[in-house]
Amino acid sequence: MASVTIAGQEVHINEEGFMTDPSEWNEEIARFLARQIGIDELTEDHWAVIRFLRADFAEQGETATLRRVSTSAGVPTKQLYELFPNKPARKMAYVSGLPKPKGCV
Amino acid sequence: MTTAPEGFFTPDFDDSTDRKLCIICSKGTLDMAYPALIMANGALEEGIEVHLFFTFWGLDIIRKKTVDKLTVTPVGNTAMRMGGTSLAMPQLLGVLPGMSSMASWMMKRKIAGIDIPTVHEFITHVADAGAHLWACKASVDMMGLSGGDFVDEVEETINVARFLKLSEGAQMLFV
Numbered sequence: 683m684a685s686v687t688i689a690g691q692e693v694h695i696n697e698e699g700f701m702t703d704p705s706e707w708n709e710e711i712a713r714f715l716a717r718q719i720g721i722d723e724l725t726e727d728h729w730a731v732i733r734f735l736r737a738d739f740a741e742q743g744e745t746a747t748l749r750r751v752s753t754s755a756g757v758p759t760k761q762l763y764e765l766f767p768n769k770p771a772r773k774m775a776y777v778s779g780l781p782k783p784k785g786c787v
Numbered sequence: 788m789t790t791a792p793e794g795f796f797t798p799d800f801d802d803s804t805d806r807k808l809c810i811i812c813s814k815g816t817l818d819m820a821y822p823a824l825i826m827a828n829g830a831l832e833e834g835i836e837v838h839l840f841f842t843f844w845g846l847d848i849i850r851k852k853t854v855d856k857l858t859v860t861p862v863g864n865t866a867m868r869m870g871g872t873s874l875a876m877p878q879l880l881g882v883l884p885g886m887s888s889m890a891s892w893m894m895k896r897k898i899a900g901i902d903i904p905t906v907h908e909f910i911t912h913v914a915d916a917g918a919h920l921w922a923c924k925a926s927v928d929m930m931g932l933s934g935g936d937f938v939d940e941v942e943e944t945i946n947v948a949r950f951l952k953l954s955e956g957a958q959m960l961f962v
Contacts, residue, residue, distance in 0.1 A: 686795040699798035718797045748832065749904065749912065759915035768802045768834035776798060786825055787903050 688714050700776055704739060707779030716777045721766070724777075728765050731757055735778040745775045747785040800834075807836040807957035809950075814962065815847025817859040817894055817906070823848075823962045824909045831916040838957070839913075840950050841941075842923035845962075846930065849922060849937045854907045858891040907938065914940035919953075921945050 766773035861881035
């Protein structure tokens with residue numbers, strides 16, 4: 683596990699590059715992580731997903747799958763693919779400072 | 788792009804993948820529909836292009852009349868166990884009236900219990916995620932069906948030649 687400093691905050695990342703401690707995350711870090719993977723601006727729609735993921739993780743102890751985000755947060759699947767292109771499940775978790783979702787659906 | 792701090796690296800999201808997965812769905816039972824849909828969904832989440840080709844009994848998965856009525860039967864299924872034990876269900880029990888309905892009800896309940904959508908919802912979900920759904924022309928003709936018999940997510944009825952063309956270079960799964 684490596685530690686890096688992002689926006690003045692020390693952050694731990696695993697061998698894949700995902701943050702390992704959700705409590706080290708903040709919105710400035712989210713903006714930075716998003717830019718690194720080609721999402722230049724986080725819109726209100728992005729934030730709605732990120733906030734849901736963070737709150738849901740705090741409650742459930744695991745990262746929500748796309749299906750869960752679409753049914754529980756009411757964000758349509760199509761929109762998730764537009765907001766976080768190609769690999770939405772992993773990318774939204776990454777930007778939110780959470781582990782990759784474990785569920786299949 | 789902001790300069791990354793020392794030691795920072797991004798995960799390899801491999802956005803440039805040109806992988807393509809084609810799944811031929813030839814059976815119309817619950818236990819044949821779900822593996823294909825779950826695999827398709829997983830592939831889509833990995834950025835893989837997905838095509839589902841429904842043929843023969845697989846057409847039941849996309850027919851408006853049957854999509855919500857798929858079943859699973861204990862008959863001829865030696866993997867069907869009784870009540871979570873390792874005891875195989877006697878085949879003679881499987882043929883009793885109501886056994887298939889009961890097995891189907893149980894499977895649907897278990898699936899819903901782990902938050903996996905119904906087959907119809909799942910079809911909508913994978914189509915929204917970019918999957919392409921095709922009906923097989925020979926089967927459609929054989930069964931006397933037409934495009935209007937299928938759920939809206941099905942793009943078109945195509946023949947084998949077209950399917951082979953669009954599946955060129957793809958990884959193929961026959962379910």
